[in-house]
Amino acid sequence: MFESADILNFIKALRDYGRYDFSNYSEKSFTRRVEKIMMDYKLDIPQLISKIKTDRNFMEQVVRDITVNTTELFRDPQVWHAIKYRILPRLASKREINIWHAGCSTGLEVYSMIILLNEMGMLHRCHIYATDLNTDVLKTAQKGVYSYRSISEYLENFNKVLCENPYNFDEHLVVTYEKYFEFNKIKDIFKVKEEFLNIATFQKHDLVNDPNPFDVSYDIILCRNVLIYFNNTLQNKLFLDFWKYLDTYGSLVLGIHESIIGPTSAKYEKRGLIYNKKVF
């Protein structure tokens, strides 16, 4: 264990030597990440800091280690139903649709979106942007290759989202995942088919420090289970940033246990699981 002064010194080192700002992260979950890094490298805080100061590659690795990289295929089907039946129909007449996955991790949410858009016949009109702070996960996302074991349990969600309509129980479509993925159980590989790769633009982006990474306004921003690692102050800054980057009546999709509280909440209108930009 260590003192809170140690954590502040660690944060300062990453700011001074890497220009990363972790000062507004949620206290306990950040502390746990740091403890894990200390255990993995068998270094105490002063040793970690001195290595951060002298070894740039190590510093970048530590930043990647701090980030949490959970993503699932069609995580929380009810959210995808809201996207499918509440957001996308509203955009049906738009010639160009911009979608940003902020904090996309290894890209499973991005491919979920591509699949859904393809099924709805909207994919050719969409620009899909995806960013993350961690360049390792972006490489995985671009390749679209995953472990079969890790993914097989989410295929149930695939069926729920693509085949069922919770608003109309009579409707039942048949979409098989072989249409989108190639897999090899023995080699434990689950791969996005070639024709669905290279559709999204993946790019490194730091939500805390960087401006809008693409020169567009978004119809949908998905930022799910990313802001939970930030404190209220930083969350509110980002809710304001997203509000600026959203197109008129654009939608913000958060994780199912996230909400907008604080001064920026007045800038959004909550409809079910979705936050819509209010325009004054």
Added chain:
Amino acid sequence: MYIVIGGSAGSFQAVTALLASIPRNYPHTIFLCLHRLKNVRGGFVEALSLKSNIPICEPYDKDTAMPGVAYLAPANYHMYIDANNQFSLSTEEPINHSRPSIDVTFCSIANTYKENAIGILLSGANKDGALGLKAIKDAGGTVIVQSPDECQVKTMTSAAIKITEVDYIMLTNNIIDYLKNL
């Protein structure tokens, strides 16, 4: 006081009994971290609420914990409690194959509430919770373990007793009396 209850396989009965015995307007705050099947994401709050006199809810990230409410760690998230009684959720990798992990919630309660924390560990089939219970004890809090004889699955409580000098080993009924008189 801040009461945190952890349980896994075989704990549902004890948890519902504890919640049923806690009176309306209870002056303490209750946190629940229970393992459940990954696919059973909904309906759990409703099931626990049936016999409970106090409200039970799954908190949103950055919600503030209030006395007289029981907060259940949401499925597929770890639940931390930061300073100012504020929840922080996380989707870090499962710990002991569990998300939510009892160790994560217990350690964070230990760190935030120190001697004002009461940790209760119930029946369960893995070791998650043992380290967390020790953390509460080490931080000056009170720790209670359901009597392993009463547990449907003893792994969790036995693991905790092995590494921590627990304050009480009690049957569910005695835990109920303890909580009522708090």
